[in-house]
Amino acid sequence: MTTRNLSLRHNPAPSDELFGQAADILKLLGEPTRLRLLWLLSDKEHTVGELVEATGAPRTVVSQHLAKLRLGNLVSSRRNGRNIIYHISDGHLKRMVAEAVNRADHMVSGEPLHD
Numbered sequence: 688m689t690t691r692n693l694s695l696r697h698n699p700a701p702s703d704e705l706f707g708q709a710a711d712i713l714k715l716l717g718e719p720t721r722l723r724l725l726w727l728l729s730d731k732e733h734t735v736g737e738l739v740e741a742t743g744a745p746r747t748v749v750s751q752h753l754a755k756l757r758l759g760n761l762v763s764s765r766r767n768g769r770n771i772i773y774h775i776s777d778g779h780l781k782r783m784v785a786e787a788v789n790r791a792d793h794m795v796s797g798e799p800l801h802d
Contacts, residue, residue, distance in 0.1 A: 729781040732774035
């Protein structure tokens with residue numbers, strides 16, 4: 688199995704549009720607070736208040752990042768009474784976030800890289 692097909696059930700044809708979309712996703716992942724939010728949302732859905740508490744970031748900052756992630760179609764939200772609950776329903780994105788964090792762990796801890 689090649690690395691191109693590890694998490695894919697399809698084999699997309701390379702195109703400028705495909706790589707442009709992939710680059711846009713990576714740009715959204717390239718900000719530490721947004722990556723932390725996605726990491727938290729990979730486990731379960733959260734309210735804005737829960738995300739504020741978990742990250743320690745100000746509510747306005749968390750809300751702004753969630754808005755960008757929502758515009759990028761990386762998170763979805765639903766209303767439950769007065770709360771807005773955010774979640775990720777995309778397995779590809781969950782795996783991408785986990786792999787980015789796991790790779791960083793190797794770099795920080797000195798753990799040897801592996802396939």
